[in-house]
Amino acid sequence: MGFFSNLFKRKVVNALGIDIGSSSIKIVQLKKKGDKAILETYGELSLGPYGGASVGQSVNLSTEKLVQAMNDLLTEKEVALTTRTCGLAIPFKASLLSVVETPEIEEEEMDNMVKMEARKYIPVPISEVTLDWSIIPRKDTERKPLIKGEESIKTVDILLVAIHNNIIDQYKEISERTSLDPKFFEIEVFASMRSVLEGIKGPIMILDMGASTTKLYIIDRGLVYNSHIINRGSQDITANIARTLNVSLEDAEIAKRSIGMNKTKDGIDLSESVSLVAGSIFSEANRFLFDFQKRNKQNIKSIFLIGGGSALKGFRNLAAENFKVEVISGNPFENVEVPAFLENILKETGPEFTVATGSALRCLQEI
Numbered sequence: 001m002g003f004f005s006n007l008f009k010r011k012v013v014n015a016l017g018i019d020i021g022s023s024s025i026k027i028v029q030l031k032k033k034g035d036k037a038i039l040e041t042y043g044e045l046s047l048g049p050y051g052g053a054s055v056g057q058s059v060n061l062s063t064e065k066l067v068q069a070m071n072d073l074l075t076e077k078e079v080a081l082t083t084r085t086c087g088l089a090i091p092f093k094a095s096l097l098s099v100v101e102t103p104e105i106e107e108e109e110m111d112n113m114v115k116m117e118a119r120k121y122i123p124v125p126i127s128e129v130t131l132d133w134s135i136i137p138r139k140d141t142e143r144k145p146l147i148k149g150e151e152s153i154k155t156v157d158i159l160l161v162a163i164h165n166n167i168i169d170q171y172k173e174i175s176e177r178t179s180l181d182p183k184f185f186e187i188e189v190f191a192s193m194r195s196v197l198e199g200i201k202g203p204i205m206i207l208d209m210g211a212s213t214t215k216l217y218i219i220d221r222g223l224v225y226n227s228h229i230i231n232r233g234s235q236d237i238t239a240n241i242a243r244t245l246n247v248s249l250e251d252a253e254i255a256k257r258s259i260g261m262n263k264t265k266d267g268i269d270l271s272e273s274v275s276l277v278a279g280s281i282f283s284e285a286n287r288f289l290f291d292f293q294k295r296n297k298q299n300i301k302s303i304f305l306i307g308g309g310s311a312l313k314g315f316r317n318l319a320a321e322n323f324k325v326e327v328i329s330g331n332p333f334e335n336v337e338v339p340a341f342l343e344n345i346l347k348e349t350g351p352e353f354t355v356a357t358g359s360a361l362r363c364l365q366e367i
Contacts, residue, residue: 013031013032014030014031014032014082014083014085015030015032015083015085015086015087015183015363015364016029016083016084016085016359016360017030017086017087017089017191017355017356017358017360017362017363018087018088019191019355019356019359020088020089021047021091021210022047022060022091022210022212022213023046023048023056023059023211023212023308024044024045024047024308025044025047025069025070026042026043026044026352027073027074027081027356028041028356028359028360029041029042029081029083029360030336030360032364033337036337037335037360037361037364038336038338039333039336039337039339039342041079041081042353042356043078043079044073044353045069045072045076047069050065050068051065054248054250054253055250055253056211056234056238056249056253056256058210058211058233058235063174066170066174067177067178070178070180071177084180085183085367086181086182086359086363087182087184087185087191087360087366088171088175088180088185088186089185089186089191089355089359090163090185091188092189092215095162095164095187096122096162096163097161097187097227098121098159099136099160100158100160101156101157102114102158103155103156104153104154104155110135114131114160115131117158118131118160118162121160124164128164128165128166129164129165130163130165131161131162133159133161134158134159134223135156135158136159136221136223159223159224163185163187168185171185183363183366183367184362186359188208188355189206189215189227190358191354191355191357191358191359192208192306192330192354192358193224193358195306195332195354195357195358195361196304196331197222198335201221201301202220202221203218203225203296203298203299204220204301204304205218205219205288205289205300205302206219206303206304207303207304207306207310208306208354209234209306209307209309210233210307210308210309211235211309212231213229213230213232214232214281214285214307214309215227215230216228216285216288216289218292218300225292225296226288226292228284228288230281230284232280232281233281233309234307234309236277237256237274237277237309238252239252240273240274241255241256241270244270244272255268255270256270256312257312259313260274260314261313261315261317261318262314271314274312274315275318278315278319278322279322285323286322286323289303289325299325301325302325302326302328303325304329305328305329305330305351306332306351306355307352308351308352310330310351311349311350316329330350330354331346331350332354332358333346333350336357336361
C-alpha cells in the first residue's frame with residue numbers, strides 16, 4: 001500500500017521498521033546489500049512499566065510516555081541502532097478496512113465515487129480520516145454484473161482503507177520528538193503480509209496474537225478480504241497462569257515464556273492454563289474461518305501464526321490440533337540474511353517481530 005510516503009533522494013543503505021504495540025515496542029534494523037536484506041540489530045521494550053503495569057501487560061499510554069519509551073529503546077546500547085530512517089506501522093484497531101463493490105467507471109472519476117461510498121462504511125466524518133483505496137482484480141469466474149432494472153452494469157471491488165487523522169498526528173509527533181525520519185506510515189497487516197507471505201498463494205488466514213487482542217485476516221492474491229478482532233490475547237493466558245499457580249503476573253509471565261506448553265522436571269504443567277484461553281480464541285477463529293469459506297465457496301489453505309503470543313512454546317502444535325487446515329509459524333526472517341548464531345533464537349522469537357520486519361523491508365525498498 002502506498003501510504004503517506006515522504007520520500008527523499010538521498011541514499012541510505014539501512015532502515016528501521018518500528019511496531020508500537022499495546023504491550024511493547026519492537027524495532028528491527030536491516031541493511032541492503034545488493035538484492036539482499038541483512039539483519040543488523042533488533043530490540044524490544046515492554047511498555048507495561050511505563051503505565052504502572054507489569055511486563056507483558058497491555059497499557060494505554062499518553063504520547064508523552066510513548067516518546068519516553070521510544071527514546072529509551074532508540075538509545076539502548078545493546079540494540080546499537082545506527083539510523084533513524086524508518087517505516088512506522090499503525091495498529092490495526094486504529095484503521096478500517098472494507099471491501100466495497102461499486103460500478104465500474106473511468107479511473108479519474110473513481111476517487112470521487114470511493115469517497116461517496118466510504119461514507120456508508122466509516123462511522124466518523126470523512127474529514128477525520130485519511131483514505132486510500134485500490135481496485136481488487138477479479139478472477140474471470142468472479143466477474144458479475146450489477147442488475148439495475150433491465151440494465152446490466154459492470155462492477156469492481158474496491159479495497160477501502162481509512163486511518164484516523166489523530167493517530168497519524170500522534171505518530172508524527174512521536175517521530176519529531178524522537179528524531180525519527182519516517183518515510184511512511186502503514187497499517188500493520190500490510191507489514192505482516194510482506195514479512196511472511198512472499199510467494200504464498202491464497203486464500204490463507206493470518207492469526208496475529210498480541211497482548212490484549214488477537215487479529216484475524218483473510219488474505220488472497222496479496223489483498224485483505226476480511227478481518228476480525230478477538231478481544232483476548234497473551235495477557236489473558238498470563239492472568240490465567242497467575243491464578244492457577246497463585247503467583248504474581250510478573251512471575252506468571254516469566255513462567256509462560258520459559259515453560260509454555262512444556263512440562264518441567266519438577267512437575268509444573270501450564271498446558272491446561274494455556275489451553276483454556278487459547279481454546280476460546282481458536283473457537284472464535286474457526287467460526288470466522290468457516291463463515292468466510294461458506295460465503296465465498298473456497299477453502300482456506302493455511303493459517304499463519306504471528307505476534308508475540310504465538311511465540312509461546314508448543315503454541316503451534318496446540319493450534320494445529322484445533323484447526324482442520326495446515327498451521328504454520330510465521331518466520332519474518334526467512335527472506336532476511338541473519339547471523340548464524342541468531343538463527344535458532346529468531347525461529348522462536350521471530351513471530352514477535354513480524355510487523356517491524358515488514359516495515360523495515362519496505363523502507364529498504366523505498367530509500
